[in-house]
Amino acid sequence: MTNPSFMNGVPELLILRTLESSEMYGYELVQAIRARTNQTISLGEGVVYSSLHALESEGMLKSRRKLVNGRTRVYYALTRKGEKHLAGLVRHWQHITEAITLAIGGSVHAATAL
Amino acid sequence: MPQPRFDRLSERLLCAGIAPRHVRRYVRELGDHFDDLVLEEQVGGARCELAETRALTRLGNDDNLAEAMLSRATRSLTARFPWAVFGLGPIAMLVLGVVAALGIEVGLLYLISAAADAIGLEPNAATAKWGTLAFTGYNMLAVYAAPLGFAALIYLVGSRQRMPRPWIVTGVSLTCILGGLQNLVFYDTGVRHGGVLVLQSALLSPFPHLTQGAGLFSPFPHVAEGLARAAANLAIAGCFWWLSTRKKSVGRHRAFAHRANIDARTAGT
Numbered sequence: 001m002t003n004p005s006f007m008n009g010v011p012e013l014l015i016l017r018t019l020e021s022s023e024m025y026g027y028e029l030v031q032a033i034r035a036r037t038n039q040t041i042s043l044g045e046g047v048v049y050s051s052l053h054a055l056e057s058e059g060m061l062k063s064r065r066k067l068v069n070g071r072t073r074v075y076y077a078l079t080r081k082g083e084k085h086l087a088g089l090v091r092h093w094q095h096i097t098e099a100i101t102l103a104i105g106g107s108v109h110a111a112t113a114l
Numbered sequence: 115m116p117q118p119r120f121d122r123l124s125e126r127l128l129c130a131g132i133a134p135r136h137v138r139r140y141v142r143e144l145g146d147h148f149d150d151l152v153l154e155e156q157v158g159g160a161r162c163e164l165a166e167t168r169a170l171t172r173l174g175n176d177d178n179l180a181e182a183m184l185s186r187a188t189r190s191l192t193a194r195f196p197w198a199v200f201g202l203g204p205i206a207m208l209v210l211g212v213v214a215a216l217g218i219e220v221g222l223l224y225l226i227s228a229a230a231d232a233i234g235l236e237p238n239a240a241t242a243k244w245g246t247l248a249f250t251g252y253n254m255l256a257v258y259a260a261p262l263g264f265a266a267l268i269y270l271v272g273s274r275q276r277m278p279r280p281w282i283v284t285g286v287s288l289t290c291i292l293g294g295l296q297n298l299v300f301y302d303t304g305v306r307h308g309g310v311l312v313l314q315s316a317l318l319s320p321f322p323h324l325t326q327g328a329g330l331f332s333p334f335p336h337v338a339e340g341l342a343r344a345a346a347n348l349a350i351a352g353c354f355w356w357l358s359t360r361k362k363s364v365g366r367h368r369a370f371a372h373r374a375n376i377d378a379r380t381a382g383t
Contacts, residue, residue: 026143027150045151046173049143050182053136057188074143 011051013093016060016078016086023064023077026052052076060085120144123176128276130184131193140183148173192275200268200277200285207264208292215256215298216313219249223309242302245309253298258343261293265351269358290351294344295337 018024018032029052030045055061060082066075078086120141127137151169152162160168173179192199226245230237265286272282297314 025146027147030147044174044178044182045147046144046179047182049140049147050186053140053183054186071146073146074139 009089009093011048012055013086013089015048015051015055016082016089019061019076019078020083020086023075025066025073025075029076055082119148123179125276126176126180127183128274130180131189131275132183132187133190133192134274136183136187144173144179190275192271192277196277196281199271200281201288204264204268204285204289204292207267208261208289208296211260211264212256212296212298212313212315215253215260216311219252219256219298219300219311223249223311237302245302246300249300249302249311253300257293257297261289261296261347262350264293265289265347266354269351269355273358273362286351286355287348290347291344294342294347295340297340 014033014037015029018029018036024032026049027045030048052061052063056063056076058081059079061076062079063074063076065072067073123144124137124141127140128134148169151172152165155165155168156162174182230241235241268285268289269282271277272285295315299312299314300309302309
């Protein structure tokens with residue numbers, strides 16, 4: 001899924017959720033998101049950095065440079081503020097998911113009644 | 115590490131007012147990501163050029179990458195308030211610079227005076243001559259070199275952030291002209307505590323009532339000399355500007371040639 005109108009807020013949620021378990025650098029993060037979503041949601045791989053930088057400037061993420069196999073990587077990790085924000089986002093998305101599930105179920109019932 | 119592959123993206127972001135440090139970081143991370151993608155594609159069996167093409171496709175084109183950054187990043191202060199940086203900035207820097215130079219000089223004079231008192235050194239014509247010479251050298255450095263240093267700083271800030279040329283010219287010219295119209299004068303009379311230190315500034319001239327009786331401050335008395343110094347500052351700044359522009363144009367030509375080479379290779383695959 002790449003439709004922008006359906007993707008509003010999704011990259012942020014996925015990034016925060018994925019970084020909840022461990023710190024990651026950009027490439028690693030994109031691969032992790034692809035694996036977690038069964039490749040259903042494909043983020044533009046380069047586009048993820050603007051989201052990471054914005055989340056960092058909002059205080060949701062923190063970054064640090066780390067030397068790994070001779071290359072300097074920028075690792076991102078969730079902050080306390082990011083954890084709280086993620087909890088709010090998850091609740092919000094759960095409400096939306098429930099509402100959509102209900103709506104889909106409703107339309108199926110209506111179609112059956114007709 | 116320079117990333118010639120993303121030169122056009124960098125230029126676009128800088129011209130849109132994104133701060134150079136954000137652009138550098140974005141491009142560096144994109145470069146790292148690109149290298150990882152190329153490696154992944156090569157492990158999957160793609161040859162070098164095909165791997166690079168696929169990696170670029172996965173990363174996103176310049177339009178998408180620029181749009182993503184521009185939609186979320188804040189524009190730099192210089193891009194948002196150029197009038198403050200290039201209009202008020204030179205005045206603030208010159209005032210602070212000359213006040214700092216003056217403060218250091220006053221401190222040094224007190225220290226030297228205290229040290230002379232402590233060792234019982236009596237002021238005489240010889241000490242007055244050397245004192246005057248040393249502090250005149252310091253003052254010349256402060257009033258001649260500092261404005262040129264500030265002008266270089268203004269130029270650097272403006273050109274790194276790809277600001278429109280009129281803003282940079284305004285900032286550099288203001289610094290050179292006003293910098294030429296300020297002066298620090300010190301002379302030792304050879305009498306104990308008889309040194310004279312005067313700050314002269316054209317910036318004070320419109321407000322003579324503020325400087326009357328202030329002692330330390332006075333309006334700039336030799337306007338012709340000041341204008342000559344301002345012209346010299348402008349000429350020196352102009353020469354450096356020309357040299358820097360020439361050097362940059364050669365560098366840019368090489369970078370674009372390199373990029374064209376990459377594009378041609380990518381198109382060939």
